[in-house]
Amino acid sequence: MPDNQVDVVVVGAGFAGLYMLHRLRGLGLSAVAFEAGGDVGGTWYWNRYPGARCDVESMQYSFSFLPELQQEWRWSELYAAQPEILTYARHVAERLNLRRDIRFDTRVTSLHFNEAAEVWTVRTDQGDTVVARFCVMATGCLSTAKMPDIPGVESFQGKIYHTGAWPHEGVDFTGQTVGIVGTGSSAIQAIPVIAQQAAHLTVFQRTPNYSVPAWNRPMTPEYEAEWKAAYPERRRQAKELRTAIRLVPNNKSALDATEAERAQEYEARWATGGIPFMAAFNDLILNQTANDTAADFVRAKIRSIVRDPAVADLLSPKDYPIGTKRICVDTDYFVTFNRENVTLKDIRSAPIEGITPNGLRTTDASFDLQNIVFATGFDAMTGTLLAMDIRGREGRTLREAWADGPRTHLGLMVAGFPNLFTITGPGSPSVLSNMLVSIEQHVDWIADCLAYLRAAGRATIEATEAAQDEWVAHVREVGERTLYPQANSWYMGANVPGKPRIFMPYIGGFPLYTRKIEEAAAGGYDGFRLI
Numbered sequence: 001m002p003d004n005q006v007d008v009v010v011v012g013a014g015f016a017g018l019y020m021l022h023r024l025r026g027l028g029l030s031a032v033a034f035e036a037g038g039d040v041g042g043t044w045y046w047n048r049y050p051g052a053r054c055d056v057e058s059m060q061y062s063f064s065f066l067p068e069l070q071q072e073w074r075w076s077e078l079y080a081a082q083p084e085i086l087t088y089a090r091h092v093a094e095r096l097n098l099r100r101d102i103r104f105d106t107r108v109t110s111l112h113f114n115e116a117a118e119v120w121t122v123r124t125d126q127g128d129t130v131v132a133r134f135c136v137m138a139t140g141c142l143s144t145a146k147m148p149d150i151p152g153v154e155s156f157q158g159k160i161y162h163t164g165a166w167p168h169e170g171v172d173f174t175g176q177t178v179g180i181v182g183t184g185s186s187a188i189q190a191i192p193v194i195a196q197q198a199a200h201l202t203v204f205q206r207t208p209n210y211s212v213p214a215w216n217r218p219m220t221p222e223y224e225a226e227w228k229a230a231y232p233e234r235r236r237q238a239k240e241l242r243t244a245i246r247l248v249p250n251n252k253s254a255l256d257a258t259e260a261e262r263a264q265e266y267e268a269r270w271a272t273g274g275i276p277f278m279a280a281f282n283d284l285i286l287n288q289t290a291n292d293t294a295a296d297f298v299r300a301k302i303r304s305i306v307r308d309p310a311v312a313d314l315l316s317p318k319d320y321p322i323g324t325k326r327i328c329v330d331t332d333y334f335v336t337f338n339r340e341n342v343t344l345k346d347i348r349s350a351p352i353e354g355i356t357p358n359g360l361r362t363t364d365a366s367f368d369l370q371n372i373v374f375a376t377g378f379d380a381m382t383g384t385l386l387a388m389d390i391r392g393r394e395g396r397t398l399r400e401a402w403a404d405g406p407r408t409h410l411g412l413m414v415a416g417f418p419n420l421f422t423i424t425g426p427g428s429p430s431v432l433s434n435m436l437v438s439i440e441q442h443v444d445w446i447a448d449c450l451a452y453l454r455a456a457g458r459a460t461i462e463a464t465e466a467a468q469d470e471w472v473a474h475v476r477e478v479g480e481r482t483l484y485p486q487a488n489s490w491y492m493g494a495n496v497p498g499k500p501r502i503f504m505p506y507i508g509g510f511p512l513y514t515r516k517i518e519e520a521a522a523g524g525y526d527g528f529r530l531i
């Protein structure tokens, strides 16, 4: 093929892009991946803030497709820190010899479908123009960092950082004053570490978050051996659960338990820590009264850890159900507020007015700061896709197609955009699941689909409008049966002004979703038009 023609363009070289490239090679298809970063790793390339680590256990937050890889690789901690996960991604790229097909420091700017030739023309900010039959968007769900629009930023004489685009050389806050804006998962990990370094840390909090301890610890040889001996079985068990994370669910309603039983269950889960806390009962995200019991438990824990009752009260979420914003998992978060050098500032009652040359001003006070860290999150799930000029049939843009919120069929394809696939797209379990499991699932589905098209002599595949309408309605209906829509979360697009307020991921659970996408494929790609 000429240099500028490939079978498949992959956008992104995080875990999704890496595995996609590997599968494409196996199919004998030519492919090139474009990656905006200077190396592989995606999320783990950009999010280098102090304390960054995964909150899914490493034995599970890892690829399963290569049995030798999962046997050989050794994680040093229960929850690996960012540098180790990045090293793992690099190892995968090298072991599978993937780098030769990746163009780094290259951002895709546009993808246009040519209806006559049935190909995509892909352009990049480095001047590349590549023609491909298929495009796979391996662009991640949390890859467009969101800086709030605060007046005066340009006047600030100190340093400004965003957790999602942290300097590679690291930052030394020793002896300095630091302000951090935001109290989501990123901030909750960064705050305890920055507090140990900085002379003084001020935390600007708009909405408090529920957080459960990680109890992170070094990996023991016994725990590692136990997992490795049973890997295939444990991976299979994980896929039978809603989140595709292997944990022990309790199939009982919180309301069928006595107060003492509830207390015992929550205490036990607090003591083991992490995301499994939300599996304490089967109705925590479905029933407000059930949810209140878990929320009350966490609020009581906050009161028991934080010495100043006024600070504890401020740190206690009150106006949304637990778990409806992503549950946070921390190491020493609440106890950090007992430190002399940490101040919590409530910016719900006194919002930030502006950044000044020397710091930050709220409606009721001024703060002298040498550094401001924005831990303000991402334009999640759609931001990265919509930042590119994607045009399908009749020149229709993805922006137009998604003007009222993202619309996909099965989170895998968009009607009107033939041969363009999304990995962990909106409308799939994605961010509600173990991302590595969902990534492998989508990559395998797409690879199998491409093999099918070739065998069947078809040039294009496209979601039908009718199937997409039905799927979008189903995703919405299932979402509305839960408590999720009650929170101003990034799941709902609520953190980006003007973004349609829609619950974007699919909450039907990994097993049900698996059944649906497998049935579609087995039925000759039901809900898709093959030409």
Ligand code: N01
Residues within 6 Å of the ligand: 053, 054, 055, 056, 142, 148, 149, 163, 181, 182, 183, 184, 185, 186, 187, 189, 205, 206, 207, 326, 329, 347, 375, 376, 377, 378, 431, 488, 490, 495
């Ligand atoms: O972002 P967030 P994140 N003025 O959107 C506040 C994954 N993750 O980077 O809630 C003032 O959750 C905002 O306040 P509010 C995980 O899925 C995983 O922390 O909108 N404040 C909120 O407190 C996670 O959910 C891991 O009122 C503003 C914070 O900034 C997702 O990434 C680690 C503001 C943003 O929280 C995103 O997490 C890290 C403004 N203008 C992240 N705008 C692990 O695996 C926003 N905020 C452990």
